[in-house]
Amino acid sequence: MGNKIIIVLCLVFFTCQLSWAQEKKEEETQAPKEEKATEAAKKEESVLKVENATIVEEKKVLDPLSPSKAAFYSAILPGLGQAYNKKYWKIPIVYAAMGTGIYFYVTNNKNYNRYRRAYKRRLAGFTDDEFQNIVDSNDALIDAQEFYQRNRDLSLLLTVVAYVLNIVDANVDAHLLQFNVSDDLSLRPHIDQNQIDFNRNLGLTLNFKF
The missing domain is CATH 1.10.287 (Helix Hairpins)
Known part of the structure; x- marks a missing residue:
């Protein structure tokens, strides 16, 4: 009976060791991924900052005089x-x-x-x-x-x-x-064919994005 208890305890101990080792391995694998994701996010943020700075700089180039x-x-x-x-x-x-x-x-x-x-x-x-x-x-x-x-x-x-x-x-x-002139505002010629008398109708199409 005592031997069975010892065997059961050993099995439980080894199972816990395997679970702990697996969790540690997953943490070590996950850590570089998180670091890479953080670095990528920082790079993307820096690119956006540079682009925004460039846009602001371009706007500052305009001379009111x-x-x-x-x-x-x-x-x-x-x-x-x-x-x-x-x-x-x-x-x-x-x-x-x-x-x-x-x-x-x-x-x-x-x-x-x-x-x-x-x-x-x-x-x-x-x-x-x-x-x-x-x-x-x-x-x-x-x-x-x-x-x-x-x-x-x-x-x-x-x-x-x-x-x-x-x-x-x-x-x-x-x-x-x-x-x-914003790209969100555009004016284009429009040609449409009447389905009844097949005459062409000319017009202008105004597109506005908001």
Whole structure:
């Protein structure tokens, strides 16, 4: 009877030892997994922090004074604001518009002064001006003066308008460069075929995600 009790106790002891060893092995196996999961979570969190920091940094890049700077640069030198906005293709347009206005201003002003001098010489009693064989009357000289004076003033006005538009364009462009359009808002063309008369219906589809 005593031997049976000893055998039973030994079996219980060995069973407990095996269970304890198994639990210890599972704990040792589980520990690295938990450490790896913790490290992965930390890495993912650090990546999210970096991405969020990058987004914040990109938002901070926007300069609220950029439109004013672009307008100021274009006011100092036409086309410089367009270069500041990196819209280099607009610079030739600016100079073509202003150059055309200046060219016609100079040409009309030159012709105006020619007829003006001839008119003054005829009033002084001279008849040796450059238009002596072309324009007979003083009234014709006056009409020519008024014509070129009107065109000269119009050319000056167009040049000033081109200069102002150059400043406005630089300012508006700088504003648009900082305008953020969300990807959650989209507008797309929509073509649908009528199932009754098979005519095509055109429309626009507005998608908004929230």
